[in-house]
Amino acid sequence: MMLTLQRFKEMIAAAGEAIRAGEKRFSELDAAAGGDGDHGTAIVTAFQAMAKAGGADFKGYLKALSEALQNEACGSTSTLYGSWLQGMSDTAPEGAAELDAAELAKVFNGGLEELGFVTRARVGDKTLMDALIPATEALLAAQSEGVGTMLERAAAAAEQGAEATCAMRAKFGRAKNLGDRSIGPRDAGAASMACIFAAFAAAVKASC
Structure with a gap:
């Protein structure tokens, strides 16, 4: 199975819908771990900006997504997701x-x-990397099994990584100032990244 650009755009749209549905939860997780409590707002703003992007091929579309984020003021989310997409x-x-x-x-x-x-x-370190790194590793490991399976494995790995952050002490952002008190809540960035990969997998599965 080949992943078409149109299907990838649908994956981005599906992720945006899932992020909007989880906005309140992501902000609550952010506040519970000692953050600013605005992660839900920031990640929703990011996907609203990306919804305006276009492109005729993967390289151009991904660049447009990155530039849309870089032009949007949504804190570290713009920088991190913009760099990822670039x-x-x-x-x-x-x-x-x-x-x-x-x-x-x-x-x-x-x-x-x-x-x-x-x-x-x-x-x-209790960040989005706890979901993104294992998700990417799962994609690489499953590439011989096809696009759909790759994304399903990535979504499962991202979810496991996000859940694991509950037992971690924050080492970045405002949350690190809480020390051991940051242990317990799931990291908001990891939770939203897991949500994105789950939406990616579901969008591709629905098309098969």
Whole structure:
């Protein structure tokens, strides 16, 4: 199965709908862990900005998504997601309007690598990376099984990673000032990233 650009745009739209539905929960998680309590608002704003982006191929569309975020003031969310999407754009094949499983895995891995230059956070730091890193690793590991299975595995890994943040002490952002008191709630950034991958997987499954 090839992933077409139109299907990918539908994945982004589905993720935006899921994020809007979870806005209140994401902000509550953010506040519970000692953050600003505005993550839900920020991530919804980010997807509203991305909804305006267009493009005739994967490289152009991903670049447009990144630029839409960079032009939107939604705090660290703009920087982190903008860098992730820019890395994906940089890795996407020139002029491609569809991707096979190996190309899709490479694109997602490129996004993770670019984000790694922007943040020092890694697995165990109670951030979105706790969901994104295992999700990307799952994509890479399952690329021989096709796009649909890749995204299902990625969604499961992202959810497991987000759940694991409940037992972690925050090491970044305002939440790190709470020390052990940041242990307990799920990290809001990891929760929203898991939500995005779940929406991606569901959108592709619905099309099969």
